[in-house]
Amino acid sequence: MQILNERSRKVLYAVVQSYINYPDPVGSRVVTKKYSFGLSPATIRNIMADLEEMGFLLQPHTSAGRVPTDLGYRYYVDSLVAEGMISYSDIEILQELYRKLETLKNDMDLLLNEATRNLSMMSHYLGIAMSPMPDMTTLKRINLLKYKADAIAAVLLTDEGMIKNKVISVDSEISQKDLNRIAGLLNAEFSGYTFDEIRLKIVREMSKEKIKCDTLISRAMKICQEALSFPFSGLFVSGLAEVLELPDFADLGKIRELSKAIEDKHTIIKLLDKLSESDGVHVLIGSENSEDELKKLSLVVSPCREGDRPIGVVGIIGPTRMNYAKAMYIVEHTAKLITKMFSGR
């Protein structure tokens, strides 16, 4: 963090806070008026000119006030964290909102989906959540059920509290008894491994099996491989209508960018996946995001973990002009509540 003297820092805060509250460039007058420094506008102007030179502020045009740059927000957010300034009194509301989630505690997907709704309602930004990716999802048990003559249903239960199912077509009918035997085999072999690990093991087994050619085992492998091939799109987003009310998304271009960002979920998934193994609340501001789609947005994100196993990621997407303190507070507590709910089941 770059070193700023007390006075400069206070001015920077004032600008950021004022701009967060009201989306107009901040002039030297309002700084002196709303945030009582013992200084005249002229002095503030000098300080602001310095801050601009250092890259914390910028002027949209000569005769406008100043606006924080991404770097400015970053400084502000870092200070919030360093000084423990995040504190809100509406923890009760938050808990109230999550009380109803209790009934969903055993189904991670439903839980996360509902969480996004709460996140967006409370923050007025986009709520997002993601269940763990295949490399972080460990199989608890696989069950195979006869569905129709030429199809079986595979039901995968995971340690992270998810149920995934997949219908698999088969050429010849298999009895439920055989299915149970196959499932037993698979459980003995794969239970406790992540989906990705299992895929790898299957590939290895398969090449071995080609030689031995045991029909039951190779059949089991094929079925399991298919069972794991469902599209893994565990990303939940909600609150678009909410976000469109913000003045930050008053123009069409920004809305388009946003809707693209949330429609090809790929970018966000990649990003959240990276963070799922970390700890605590992360704040990614505008250009700090490497993906183009997100360069004009900010993310506040926190993983939910049980011990060292990630069980999901929750967060908020909003404009860079975001109420970071509030967003961080909401995300942090949402993550904590989900974690608690999940481990205290």
Add this chain to the structure above:
Amino acid sequence: MQILNERSRKVLYAVVQSYINYPDPVGSRVVTKKYSFGLSPATIRNIMADLEEMGFLLQPHTSAGRVPTDLGYRYYVDSLVAEGMISYSDIEILQELYRKLETLKNDMDLLLNEATRNLSMMSHYLGIAMSPMPDMTTLKRINLLKYKADAIAAVLLTDEGMIKNKVISVDSEISQKDLNRIAGLLNAEFSGYTFDEIRLKIVREMSKEKIKCDTLISRAMKICQEALSFPFSGLFVSGLAEVLELPDFADLGKIRELSKAIEDKHTIIKLLDKLSESDGVHVLIGSENSEDELKKLSLVVSPCREGDRPIGVVGIIGPTRMNYAKAMYIVEHTAKLITKMFSGR
């Protein structure tokens, strides 16, 4: 359908088609130029004035051309149907796009979800799809799996090709053997009934059981009741980014309306549910929709059925200025392909 003479009808078509291609009010000059009538603009003007009087056209302002009213679109669409004018040559593209869906044919939810993506890609409007509602979903089989000491997983297989699962918390541990017995009981009792019917039967059983107090049966009923209580949100929507490129959604207000319409899925679900028992392609134009959120949008929708059992609804949502012929074509064939895929499994 109101009676128009040949000439008036042709003018109406010209206006609608021109406006669909290019979103500017259509003047008398363009009608004579692009659509070669043997008439002068003056004559066309007279005809257009008549059409306006009849409610098929309107002028945004005195010196602008004419724009179709919802009634105008309606007349146009009805004529398309009556005259079998819907024909496109890109059926191969459509089939190509759906070939990859073959692998999903056994999982209705995945299939419909993927279908919405195709629908929106092809039409450049919003693709929508809905799986059958609980009153139209018949239970094929229920399976109960032990998940954890205090939780079991219920897996419901339906005749419509859906798998639904629900984790159910229980106070005392139940062995898999008991679960199998319970599942057997439930299957014997409820297989072949719709979810709604089952709910009703349970309520009746429960009141009976209170007297007899057979623990196994009452336990089974409770479990089944919980199993059926998952949130039934079988609505899939995609293509928002696509739709925002249209000039029809150039202003913020319309975007807000649209995003509200698709975010509280309730309205659309209700509408589609009504149509799921009908047949063929339906076109709902703007104000024909009773729900406010949809009054400025048009829907082109078709149910997918196997015999007399609805297996889903697919469709397109777009502006009233929609290419109805193309939309109807796409929706019709998508519905047919899904139906075929499903029955020819």
Add this chain to the structure above:
DNA sequence: TATTAGCACTTGACCATTGAGAGTGCTAAC
């Protein structure tokens, strides 16, 4: 030396005016 008052300057927002262009309805002629 740090701060401040004063002032000239820049710029976007707002508003009224204007002219061009598109399209109309009406009337009279064909």
Add this chain to the structure above:
DNA sequence: GTTAGCACTCTCAATGGTCAAGTGCTAATA
């Protein structure tokens, strides 16, 4: 019944002028 001609209406884009906000700079001040 159709059309040419014309006056009329309305939108849109461009223009220019004023206003208020906010700046940077300079000189005065504590």
